[in-house]
Amino acid sequence: MAESESGQVTAAARIDRCVREGATRLDLSGLSLKTLPDPLDGLIHLSELDLSGNELAALPESLGDLTGLTKLDLSANRLTELPGWVGNLTGLTTLDVSYNRLTALPRSLGSLTGLTGLDASYNRLTTLPESLGDLGDLTGLNLVQNRLTTLPESLGGLRDLTELLLWHNQLTTLPESLGDLGDLTYLHLSQNRLTTLPESFGGLGSLARLQLSQNELTALPESFGDLTDLTYLDLGSNELATLPERLGDLHGLTELNLYGNRLTTLPEWLTELTGLRRLDLRENRLTTLPELLGNLGDLTYLGLSRNRLVTVPASLGDLTNLVELDLDANRLTAVPGSLGGLTHLRTLRLGENRLTALPGSLGDLTGLHTLQLGGNELAALPEWLGDLRDLTSLDLSSSRLTAVPGWVRNLAELAYLHLNHNLLTTLPEWLTELTGLRSLDLRENRLTALPESIELHPLRRNLRLDGNPLD
Structure with a gap:
């Protein structure tokens, strides 16, 4: 059958x-x-x-x-259409039409005034009926992954709405009436085509979580400073070159994502957001950091990779709750010895810089699990790196190594070792002693043969050897 x-x-x-x-x-x-x-x-x-x-x-x-x-x-x-008679179902409190092929919603939807939840995500909607604004009891509205370019002005009638999900549409503007949604706590507008936000945005005084990443925003309205309940703000992947000063009023923020913008400097007020636990500034155009960044003592994550930093302030050493510090792909020639005080650090990324030496104090970071040092100009790798015995991932790629450093033998917890793009001609027999090693990247070296102990070892299956003149 x-x-x-x-x-x-x-x-x-x-x-x-x-x-x-x-x-x-x-x-x-x-x-x-x-x-x-x-x-x-x-x-x-x-x-x-x-x-x-x-x-x-x-x-x-x-x-x-x-x-x-x-x-x-x-x-x-x-389903390609929702019939008009759906408006007869006036007792509905929850309607889910997600993952269909709908291009429109019927005007009669506005008759479902008892609806508290409407999910029309993952369809092909290009417009919404004005009658949507009649759904005064609606608390959750999910319109994710459609083809909406505008929203009806009547949206402001949804005064009970607490969650509005609109990511992955084609919105270029937002209605002024959006600011009337005073009970909204979660608004997701990522992956649209927004270039500006209405000044009325400040009316969303209950917002706790706001996601605006992957738009085309060049500026933010001053009224943003009125969103004082915000704890999470994602402005990543926009075109912001400056930030309004009133953003400094958002003292409740615990997570601020500004990656992928055009920031060249950081305003001093940023250092007053002392509740921040995650600050993502990757992929901007920063050349310096404010000394007062060390005031953000609750930070557990600080992302600064792919900027244009030549130095970082010693005050970074005051961020003693940091678990991850990402400084990859900058123009650093040195890092301050104060980083050795970051004893909670588990991940330190310093790859693709211009470092010629490492401060000995980094040897105190004995809790490190991940260390990225590849792509620098280090004349030598210090022996104390072998004291970081909790390391599970170590990247020494593009470091002009002619031999695997002997201290690597001490790193008994190592699972991932990146030695690609070096000048290695041989491998030591003791590599097989690292019994936890799951991946060994040896691409683009000068290896002509492998030790017999490795050829016969399970590790052999997890070697990456492309670009070597092996027999």
């Missing part, structure tokens, strides 16, 4: 039982149904109907007679 036929049999049996028992819930999900039995008038007592994960391209009109429904799940089908 074909899967869809067996699904029809199962569905008929479940419907029959539901009718006989007067059940209020009916689950017909995942049965590969292409059609539904019609009419459905025997199911008038239903309050919850799950039709998700089928192959429905259309819905029977009798579904509109199930006016007792409070929850209807139509997700993951093949």
Whole structure:
């Protein structure tokens, strides 16, 4: 029996039982149904109907007679339109039409004034009906991954909305009425085409989490400073060259993402956001850092890779709660010895800089798990690196090494060792003593043969050897 036929049999049996028992819930999900039995008038007592994960391209009109429904799940089908009669289901509190092929929502949707949750994500919606603003009880609205270019001005009528998800659309502007959503706590607008935000944005005074990454923002409205409940702010991958001073009023922030912008300097007020735990400034154009950055003593993550830093302030050593410090791909010729005081550090990335030496104090970072040193100009690698015995990942790529340093033998916890793009001609026999080693990258060296102990070792399967003149 074909899967869809067996699904029809199962569905008929479940419907029959539901009718006989007067059940209020009916689950017909995942049965590969292409059609539904019609009419459905025997199911008038239903309050919850799950039709998700089928192959429905259309819905029977009798579904509109199930006016007792409070929850209807139509997700993951093949629906291209939602019929107007859906407006008859005025008892609905939750409607899920996600993962279909809808290009529009019917105007009659506005009749569902009891709706608290509407999920229309992963469709092909290009516009929304003005009647959407009539859904005054709505608390959650998910419109992720559609093709929306604008939002109706009536959106401001959704005064009870606490969560609005709009990422991965094609929005170029936002309505002024957005600022009327004073109860909104979570707003996700990443991956759109926004170049500006309305001044009314400051009206979103309850916002705790705001995601605006991967847009085309060049400036932020001054009213941003009114969002004093914000704890999480993601402005990554925009085109911001400056930040408004009033951002310094957001003292509740614990995470601030500014990666992938055009910042050349950091404002002093940033150093007053002392509640920050994560600060991501990767991929900007920073040449210097404020000395007062050391005031951010709660930071556990500081991302500064792919900037233009020539030096970093000694005050970074005051960030004693740091777990990860990323300084990869800058123009550093030295790092301050004060970094040796970061005893909670587990990940230190210093790769692709111009370092000629390392301060001996880094030998105190005995809790390090990941150390990235590749692509520098280190004349020699200090022996004390062998004291970092908790290391599980070590990158010494592009370091002009002619031999594997002997101290590597001490790193018994090592799982990942990157020695690619060096000048190695031989490998030591003792590499097989590193029993936890899962990956050894030896690409682009000058190896002509491997020691027999390695050829016969399980490690041999995890060697990357491209670009060597091996026999």
